[in-house]
Amino acid sequence: MDKFEVKLDQAARAAWLSYVGGRTQDEIAAQLGVSRPGVQRLLALARQEGLIKVHIDHPISNCMTLGQALRDQFDLEFCDVVPVDPDAEHNSAHYVAVAGCDRLTRYLERTEPLTLSLGSGRTVRATVEAVSRMDRPQHRFVSLVGNVARDGSSNRYDGVTALADKTASGRFLLPAPVVAGSVEEREALLNQRLFQAIASVAAEAEVGFIGVGPINRQATLFQDDFINESELDELLSCRAVGELLGWPLDAQGRIIDCSVTRRVTSPALESLAPQRLVALAGGTDKGPAILSALRGGWLKGLITDEAAARYVLDNAVRR
Amino acid sequence: MDKFEVKLDQAARAAWLSYVGGRTQDEIAAQLGVSRPGVQRLLALARQEGLIKVHIDHPISNCMTLGQALRDQFDLEFCDVVPVDPDAEHNSAHYVAVAGCDRLTRYLERTEPLTLSLGSGRTVRATVEAVSRMDRPQHRFVSLVGNVARDGSSNRYDGVTALADKTASGRFLLPAPVVAGSVEEREALLNQRLFQAIASVAAEAEVGFIGVGPINRQATLFQDDFINESELDELLSCRAVGELLGWPLDAQGRIIDCSVTRRVTSPALESLAPQRLVALAGGTDKGPAILSALRGGWLKGLITDEAAARYVLDNAVRR
DNA sequence: TCTACTCACGAACAATTGATCAGTCAAGGG
């Protein structure tokens, strides 16, 4: 057996003794025949490898209430709200990711083949990272959004590859920029056989986990070099507040018609209506974008945090 | 809102910050506006109330191997083997219980109505204890084994009540001793309308979680005053090695015909064949009993620990 | 064979967590 496997094995055993059995590291050390710092290292490894899954089994009423309100008001199938941690340096994406992982895992556990689409962004990526390894060769994952930046480099926040690696499933990546350089380039891309093949897989997906991007100076779309500064300025000037898969939305959730829109390569949002789109996004700064996406009625599920949930409810006058 | 609910709420929040967020108690204290020992108390409460569920996400290869072997050899649908902890004072029942809870929860999560039967014993009880509260009014739980001791007292290890309480489901308890005082008494019990009603619910169960009892001086059946000493002696003298629902089994898993057998009030094991019987039992001392139950082919699933699994595999010559 | 390098180990120390206990405050009763 692989040396690393043996370590992991022992790490799992140590973790079991520590977390489930509640024994001290000294006891575990005696048990496994290693030194106490050895146990420490094993536990650190177990945590790092994501072997340890903690689940807090209580509907934190505040979050429950917020979730219920959002579900009712925006006609969602589900809405999970996680508690916020104001001074978390890694802006709470982790919390949303853990909750997202729960939902995602529920789909993955299915034995029938599943086609699942993924958006892009840090939150989606973090969610995928939190998923545990499992063997699901029957599933297929497909990206809903191009993962090539303007300079040709691939997106660091691609979730499809990571998820497919973890589950030994099929992967379908969209080899295109989110926003093409010109209308003609977009046309050319869309006519490629390969591109169409992937788009048709995407159309077959039952469910999609996507991010929600705010449109501002910190916009992921801009930071990650999918659009340039003048394009960002254009979006801002026509009052875009957020984007889904690259499609800019106004405050009411309508897709804005502007020069950028005509060059977006992602599948049309309308065409994704048959699938269950689940948005993963948290933080006050994403509030306006989330509200917009909800108002547009694009989402069937939402996983967010207290801060964003409160923003949305405070600013959503009942239509 | 209830004062206790508020506490629990805050406890859940503290637990979230601590376990999922990985923050220190000092940080959590600042966050929630309580003192550090206050956080300590909240976390203790959360643990005590079973709000925190830890799951080690790694097929500990050793256990995996044992489980696979048992599954293959005895034609089981599944077999979970948990690692053993030799110097755990509470004889490893807790470990088996956690694993059992996982399986049990999978059934409970179903939305369609489920009828589930339960055996008796410490392990079954501990498994039920580990289940988290959920609302499942559509389910029904029924006991497969009488829960009245010879002195008329009710069994401390009854799982049906505990599980029904946790899930707000229907409960059906068998108001009878496991072993009746005489053949006539048994006859009288079986003819009661109430008894028959419960037995018919039991017959409808899809799945049953039961314990496996060893037959020796430490036998639960004896310790808990379901049978008296002379009955125990009789069972020992006709080579009983274990019991399922009170039915004594020989080393080959056949039901032994003796005076005790003719007074057992539980449903006949044969009649339970349509349902999925899952045994929960661990520890070397239960090894012979588990082996017997497996040989008899009574089980569809087994949740046990390394020690028992190894005993069974070491002593089971391939038939 | 020697040397340089890597890697894992465990000693020692720092940080965090868990437990105890005396003091305080609020509610209820005389």
Added chain:
DNA sequence: CCCTTGACTGATCAATTGTTCGTGAGTAGA
């Protein structure tokens, strides 16, 4: 109005956990 009771609080200390760093074993290359 004062006293009793009981629960909660936070100071303090002990236990446990996390981290750092020097050491030595093992290994590959000169």
